[in-house]
Amino acid sequence: MFEWMAWTLPVAVFFTCIALMLVVMTVWEIKSPTTLRRGWLPIATTRGDRLFIGLMAAAWVNLGFVAFSEKAMAWFNLSEEPSIWIALVASMLLLALIMRKG
Template sequence: MENIAWMAWTLPTAIFFVLLASTLGVMTWLAAVYPEAERVGVLRIPTTRGDRLFISLIAAAVIHLVWIGVVGTNPIFTLPIGEEGVEVSSLWLATIISLLTAVAIFRKV
């Protein structure tokens, strides 16, 4: 059990799954209210919203893995919350990059 202690349910993990569930909910609502035809973007293949979501999730996973391998997860600053403060990991920067990548994918692919 000690080998998987790093897999703890953390705030970033919870935020990720809440955002993922929200995204799927919004996309389901959009599919019902605004039916979509396939669209050809930069990749020159027809894609739907679901395809673009899948591509953006794969891109986010790759960005995070590369970030961890190259930069690591060291804290970049500490928020003055509580007695000892809350350290903010550099991994949040990878998350911001992933979100910007997802926006680009949804707009251009």
């Protein structure tokens, strides 16, 4: 069923993080309903809005890393592609920033 996807450890960790975030956000929303607020994003958002925007940004960071990792090998004269863990950490930090300040 999932043969089409390269299920490496970083990919599994990324999707596990997403699933855990959805569960935690659901429980948090039930316990404490959210209200609209303005951060540095140009719109008033709820926690769920910021989670969605943050997940989209995290996905783009990971896709961008995959797209440019081969080029980075040539630019920086690396012997192998940079670790995908870098993209995972960067995307989770971006998501945390959007959730907190967005």
